[in-house]
Amino acid sequence: MCGRFVTTRPTDEIAQMFDAGPANDMPDVPDYNVCPTDPVAVVVAGRKLVSMRWGFIPSWYKTPTDGPLLINARAETIAEKPAFREACRARRCLIPATGFYEWTKDADGNRLPWYIAPEDGPLTFAGVWQVWERGDARHVTCAIVTTAANQAMSAIHHRMPVTLSPDQWALWLGEEGKGAARLMTAAPEDRFAFHRVSPAVNSNRALGAGLIEPL
Template sequence: MCGRMAVTLPHDAMAQMFQAAPGNDLPEVPNYNVCPTNRVHVVASDGARRLSAMRWGFLPNWYKAENDGPLLINARAETIAQKPAFRDAARARRCLIPASGFYEWTKDAEGNRLPWYIARADGAPLAMAGIWQVWGNDDPMATCAVVTTAANPAMAEIHHRMPVIVAPEDWALWLGEAGHGAAVLMTAAPDDALIWHRVDRSVNSNRAAGPELIDPLDVE
């Protein structure tokens, strides 16, 4: 599962990292509380890589309105090739969704939602596997979803799902630049790839903002 993320890398650094041409309408950074339906940074390729903005919330072509069905922010790796909403995009419209980290939640004995911030152990940005498509005829909009898989044993202590993290050496394969076989990449990252810490419950609000959202929370 990935339901909230943070993006702090500057646009020029992001473009350089992925060797992608940046668009002119990229979302503002840093953003420590990127929420579903927000515009997110996406790297896609049609032979040349482009860094652009897309709505986080994949819209199948049969939706008549943005709220015409479930909000599809994630696509399960196990069923992505069979689901009518995702299968064409999984075959032909894959992308990378950069993030500095993402949030996940556990619950305490009273049912309170306790947020965790999760990032790469080596401090590098995440490149999450994604799919995309353009929705609408009158006012076309590019939309995307994060591909998720079953959590590795370490991550399973926080949540049973996690984003598919694509290693730099596999970016070309996931983007369709290096032939076929991207399905083999839709697995969980190694146990030691990610680290996490508790953060303040203020991030539970989609209106919260600021770098303090990812600060470690002192818990006993």
């Protein structure tokens, strides 16, 4: 899965990288501890850069907390799950990031955080998005697509986010027709480097660049 991530690129740099027009309400950066329900930068079809709530709200929820917080969508079932199947067909998005965190446990059950980032090139998560509305309440929400971890990552976690290279962005957004399903695979074995970081990041209130420094 992907439960926390890092984003450090300025909005104008992201907009230039994706050739996207940015909205006016973009999240503050850098953010070394992006948590579920936080606003995140998202690129949608039409190459628009917008802010969305990380945590997908299905259309049938009566309130934003009416059911589980859906921060991830499994690639293996996304096309069939009622919560995601329409979004998978019509509302795919790109979620820029710098790196992400995962956790292992020691013999005493303590959570040990790891920081994972690409060896080179931009990091872009495959995502899906949804507008949820009830009365005057309106939330534009997203989830990160995940898949089974590759062998290198499986030492830390059995799942990993689906990441897309620049030559795959257009297909995922639907700009190059059909075929996005074939992109929902694990990254190559040598795509990421990872290292242990301070348990400080176990708190969703932790801030600062020190969170990604090697322990």
